[in-house]
Amino acid sequence: MDSDTAIGGPHDHFPSTQVSLLEATAAGVSSEAMDRVIALYWKPVYRFIRLKFRKDNEDAKDLTQGFFAAALQREFFARFDPAKASFRTYLRMAVERFAASQYAAANRQKRGGGIQIELVEDQQAETEPPEQGFEREWQRQLFSLALDDLRAHCDGCGKQLQFRVFQDYDLADADRPSYADLALRHGIPETSVTNYLAWARRMLREFVDERLRGTTSGAREWRAEMGRVWK
Amino acid sequence: MEVSDPVLDHLRQVAALPDLTGTRYQLESEIGRGGMGVVYAARDRQLDRRVALKVLDLALAGEAQLIARLEHPAIVPIYESGALADGRPFYAMKLVSGARLDRYLAEHPTLAERLRVIRRVSEALAFAHSHSIIHRDLKPQNVMVGPFGEVYVMDWGVDAVAGTPAFRAPDDRLDQRSDIYALGGLLQFLLQAPAPPALRAIVAKAMSVDPAHRYPDVAALLADIERFELGLSIEAWSEPLWHKLGRFWSRNAVLLWLVVAYTLVKFLLFFLRKA
Numbered sequence: 001m002d003s004d005t006a007i008g009g010p011h012d013h014f015p016s017t018q019v020s021l022l023e024a025t026a027a028g029v030s031s032e033a034m035d036r037v038i039a040l041y042w043k044p045v046y047r048f049i050r051l052k053f054r055k056d057n058e059d060a061k062d063l064t065q066g067f068f069a070a071a072l073q074r075e076f077f078a079r080f081d082p083a084k085a086s087f088r089t090y091l092r093m094a095v096e097r098f099a100a101s102q103y104a105a106a107n108r109q110k111r112g113g114g115i116q117i118e119l120v121e122d123q124q125a126e127t128e129p130p131e132q133g134f135e136r137e138w139q140r141q142l143f144s145l146a147l148d149d150l151r152a153h154c155d156g157c158g159k160q161l162q163f164r165v166f167q168d169y170d171l172a173d174a175d176r177p178s179y180a181d182l183a184l185r186h187g188i189p190e191t192s193v194t195n196y197l198a199w200a201r202r203m204l205r206e207f208v209d210e211r212l213r214g215t216t217s218g219a220r221e222w223r224a225e226m227g228r229v230w231k
Numbered sequence: 232m233e234v235s236d237p238v239l240d241h242l243r244q245v246a247a248l249p250d251l252t253g254t255r256y257q258l259e260s261e262i263g264r265g266g267m268g269v270v271y272a273a274r275d276r277q278l279d280r281r282v283a284l285k286v287l288d289l290a291l292a293g294e295a296q297l298i299a300r301l302e303h304p305a306i307v308p309i310y311e312s313g314a315l316a317d318g319r320p321f322y323a324m325k326l327v328s329g330a331r332l333d334r335y336l337a338e339h340p341t342l343a344e345r346l347r348v349i350r351r352v353s354e355a356l357a358f359a360h361s362h363s364i365i366h367r368d369l370k371p372q373n374v375m376v377g378p379f380g381e382v383y384v385m386d387w388g389v390d391a392v393a394g395t396p397a398f399r400a401p402d403d404r405l406d407q408r409s410d411i412y413a414l415g416g417l418l419q420f421l422l423q424a425p426a427p428p429a430l431r432a433i434v435a436k437a438m439s440v441d442p443a444h445r446y447p448d449v450a451a452l453l454a455d456i457e458r459f460e461l462g463l464s465i466e467a468w469s470e471p472l473w474h475k476l477g478r479f480w481s482r483n484a485v486l487l488w489l490v491v492a493y494t495l496v497k498f499l500l501f502f503l504r505k506a
Binding site for chain 1: 241242
């Protein structure tokens, strides 16, 4: 029997690899912290800009790119005060301020090549509020990155079968197969299906928590974010 | 790897469920959640009984040991503590049936019954304080009243919990007097309007902004409640003379009515003799 399928089998935690944003900033490795932030937040920021400012694909990409480039140059982390807001809220508000300043600059240029910004409130109502879209995209991206981590972990330690079982069941968009069908498909006992799923879900949770750890200010915010994700 | 909305919802649900592999428990359903973790109803397969299983955040591993030290009739007993396969700590405790205090009030209990509940809560709190444990998050949602009138104080806090705004003391550092503030908030919640002025004074003293003006300990607050119930003067309130007289009258009503009746009869006889 595979050791991971044993009842109460090994508690294979991985060591924490991600330090909090504040620790990263204090250690002077903010570019690495910024990489983590960009990996997690590029899509949510892009979606927020599209929804809030009704930008088309290219303009939204430019604005998103511009925002992160500006954030890198302007000591973005150093100005973050965890006592005032969560990092996610701080970042979203920074995007709004950045877009507003772009709007003012574009007005000054009298449409002379600057990016045109138009608040969506002035337009017809969108199907999803921008803040909600930002939040949803953040969760989607968080899980997406954690799933990449999980797949890489499975590839690295020879657990591709566990991942395939997990993929066939938990990542199925349409109807999920029964455990019996999965067992037949992969030539394993049905009990292994449940054990593989339990293991993969546990690991996924750890990877999600780990990603969160690297993009929050410290233990308190990390716990609050975990509470938000797992509620 | 792209994730659709339905898959995201599914993953959030299944990955959040505690993996009870290797434990004696079988998950039934979620029954509550708070700042420190989630509580599930589960079945203990070995003893064939239902229990409440609280799964905590990783950072709160000390909570189970903390609560296990508290053996008191008004504190939910812990059966066992351990760690899930993912490292999260959990503990199994008695599955309490009954109503949370906020729902219990909907049954319109009498003032005497409400004061009995607050006395039970105070006793549990005083016991915990004697073991140097503070609750940190005392509020109606953390008190249960069982079908036989038993009272349980739940969700004993740890450092990570900073209290619930309406019941949280405005203190920089939480200590026993912060719990007294919350206890005052709980009494206020139980009293509802209109409350006797003496009880309102107890609430006001317990919820003083300055901790030095609160009761020095839970026992002092409890003593004031008991003195109120006995019709005695309380520490929290220097009552006006008319109120003292009224209290004296109500405490000695039978005797005083006898004296009044005797006096009236004497007067009556006096005038009858004169006539």
